[in-house]
Amino acid sequence: MKNNENKGGNEAIASLPSSTESAIELKNITKRFGHVVANSDVNLKVRTGTIHGIVGENGAGKSTLMNILFGLYKPDSGMIFLNGQAVDVNSPEKSIALGIGMVHQHFMLVPTFTVLENAMLGNEGSMLLRSGEEVVLDRLKGLSNNYGLDVDFEAIILDTPVGMQQRVEILKALNRGAKILILDEPTGVLTPQETIGLFDILRSLREQGVTIILITHKLKEIMSITDTVSVMRGGKVVADFSTEKTSPEELAENMVGRKVLLSIKKPTLKVGKPVLEVKNVSHESKDGVLVLKNISFDLKEGEILGIAGVAGNGQSELLDILSGIETLQRGQITVNDKTILPFQDWNSKKAREFGVAHVPEDRHKRGLVLPFHNYENSILGYHRNKNYSSGFLMDKRKILNFVDDLVENFDVRPRSSSISSGKLSGGNQQKLVLAREIESNPNILLVGQPTRGVDIGAIERIYEDLMKLKSKGTAILLVSVELDEIMSLSDRIVVMNQGTIVGETNSSNATELDLGKMMSGLEQV
Amino acid sequence: MLESFQIIISLLDSTIRIATPLIFCAMAGIFSERSGIIDIGLEGKMLLSAFVAATATFLTGSPIFGLFAAILVSCSASLIHGFACITNKGDQVISGLAINILASGLTITLGIALFSRGGQTPPLASEQRFMPIDFLFLDQLSFVPVFGELFVEVISGHNILVYLSVLAVFFTYYVIFKTRFGLRLRAVGEKPEAVDTAGISVTKMRYQSILIAGMLCGLAGAYLSIAHGAGFGREMSAGKGYIALAAMIFGKWNPIPTLLACLLFGFLEALGVRLEGVELIWIGEVPVQVMQALPYVLTVVLLAGFIGKARAPGAIGVPYSKEG
Secondary structure, eight states, X not given: OOOOTTOTTXXXXXXXXXXXXXXXXXXXXXXXXXXXXXXXXXXXXXXXXXXXXXXXXXXXXXXXXXXXXXXXXXXXXXXXXXXXXXXXXXXXXXXXXXXXXXXXXXXXXXXXXXXXXXXXXXOOSSSBXXXXXXXXXXXXXXXXXXXTOOOOTTSBGGGSOHHHHHHHHHHHHHHTTXXXXXXXXXXXXXXXXXXXXXXXXXXXXXXXXXXXXXXESOHHHHHHHOXXXXXXXXXXXXEEEXXXXXXXXXXXXXXXXXXXXXXXXXXXXXXXXXXXEEXXXXXXXXXXXXXXXXXXXXXXXXXXXXXXXXXXXXXXXXXXXXXXXXXXXXEEEEETTEEEOTTSSOOHHHHHHXXXXXXXXXXXXXXXXXXXXXXXXXXXXOTTSGGGEETTEEOHHHHHHHHHHHHHHTTOSSOOSSSBGGGSOHHHHHHHHHHHHHHTOOSEEEEESTTXXXXXXHHHHHHHHHHHHHHTTOEEEEEOSOHHHHHHHOSEEEEEXXXXXXXXXXXXXXXXXXXXXXXXXXXXX | OHHHHHHHHHHXXXXXXXXXXXXHHHHHHXXXXXXXXXXXTHHHHHHHHHHHHHHHHHHHSOHHHHHHHHHHHHXXXXXXXXXXXXXXXXXXXXXXXXXXXXXXXXHHHHHHHHHOSTTOOOOOOGGGSOOOBOOTTHHHHXXXXXXXXXXXXXXXXXOHHHHHHHHHHHHHHHHHHHBXXXXXXXXXXXXXXXXXXXXXXXXXXXXXXXXXHHHHHHHHHHHIIIXXXXXXXXXXXXXXXXHHHHHHHHTTTOHHHHHHHHHHHXXXXXXXXXXXXXXXXXXXXXXXXXXXXXXXXXXXXXXXXXXXXXXXXXXXXXXXXXXX
């Protein structure tokens, strides 16, 4: 078996010296998938020892470009230069040998393996694991101390938090001798604290000469950590900036190709009577942990109530109970004057009948059946509706009419009823779920993480749709870990920590600092 | 007392004989399934190689030659399976089933065409088979009470393939858990994209795994027709491949527990043969079918309630493609 141990860049073919300073230079890269041009004539230059950001909406060609650089795809034309020398990167094996490492958006870790086994995979140090482990563990411990990559080598990946899994991915790349590190949407799954930790690691990698390419949607992150940034749109690099000379607004405009409103105009609306009342709800998880303790709040017509908190503090369980996925164990819920008592018949079908719609936190697990076509997904949960069926058969023509309007009105791209929803970008999947729930005409909408993994153009659209719904008088319960989102959308904010509501505030006088303190459980208001 | 001891000794002796092909096949299954390829074709590969072993041995007179021919044919069947479901991303269960059906029909057809004996191969002389090996110092040991007898009757006096099957278990354990190859093999069965992005070819890893599985199945088939038996009889694998699969699941894809499961199933079958036609106190005569069903019933019942859930490798049955 071939050993990839630090072969270095000796595979260079021609040597057309370009800028000696650039670690990577891509020249005129073009890549087509069938008729779709994913990358068209892309030029990109990244200086050695810098952090270079690549921003762009989903489908702009960022991931394709990086997969070309990592050797997963072969470009149709164009050249790649590493440290000034033309190279032919035709497989991950080759790119790893050339010192390129990639941390994918969805981690490439074996869940049942230990941290050590994962980190050593591909560069095990020896034919036999025992002797290899000694060699590799030494090297990994060195790397781990050097860059602050704190991991527990004995732990099984399944039991480790995502933050640690990401550090394992970085260690894995470094173990294989990576000098250039590509990170694809690294902060999508991280808490704010973990993001800060990751950025510290990236800075110390940069100090020691590692070149980093960071792909992200989040302009705030681009501004805070990169040295230079390229914007991609429609398969092309449309602009390059030095980070200090640009602004989030300028980047957003280049990404979308038009001016984008990053701030939201909230319709001023008098809130009506309470439609959802939650009284003393407590909930025990399957492991016997009390995940919700005495939760009480109400939600009024035309109001957006934001629930802020670090992920895993009971918000998900609360949404599950309110939407009928979980049984109510203790307390009482009143929905549109109908009262639900513990262990009563309460399920998601009933919730819909009572006028509660739900945009789940995890659209892949609960919002959509990914291999289903758009027209099937667009009526999931509402398939019993007489409008879509004749007798016990589904009426495909009616459904298709419905979904054609839906994708048009809610700007789901591509406007296709028959494409399988798994092929849509994250933003468009989310638009589809939201569209389905809004179209059911609810008077209470539960929304979990509406913009997780969603690009900026789609975020703008989703916010608009929520505001439109609010102005129609629908009550909206918004659960999000994005504090910015909570603050700009909600009228009122409650903060959850360890299963209790630790504070409530009006959004007009809330500050990020105060909310942050409450979220961490430091301060009770 | 002495009589029941004799009964136990002879039960254990036949347990080992019956378990041997199960052990080979179950280890083959572990190699294949740990790499993510469902191997329902164990049965067919065993049957094919049993036929080829007997035929080649009869034609050449050499059991060694027969053994290698068996391994070769079994590996070829593995390659067909691999071509269908690794290279062409076909359904692994269907491809395996196809191999079983092919083996069942082909062995009989070829058998009749070659030997005109209703699908059987001509009987082999004892020098054309792997014969029992007697260990040294047997005479001295046989005077030691209990242990001596146990050694002489149960441990000693089997053919070479029986001992090889025990070695195969340790070989499997060592390769899968102690080597770099094994680490990659397990990884490819759990999360192939992790292996691909680590610069290792998923396709190559999977082909290597199923080739090892092919070799082990070849040994199982050869055992049936040129070691344990003296010639090939139609359908002589008689569902052993499926029992081996059950044993592998029972052993949760781990070699040592799987070995124990094979021995348990072997013991049950030996017991079934022993009890045939025997009236038991309280119970009466136990139908053969009940004993034959026991391994499956036991697997389901025990996995359901007693020893916890068996977790299959994460990516089993899913062809790997880069596009996701």
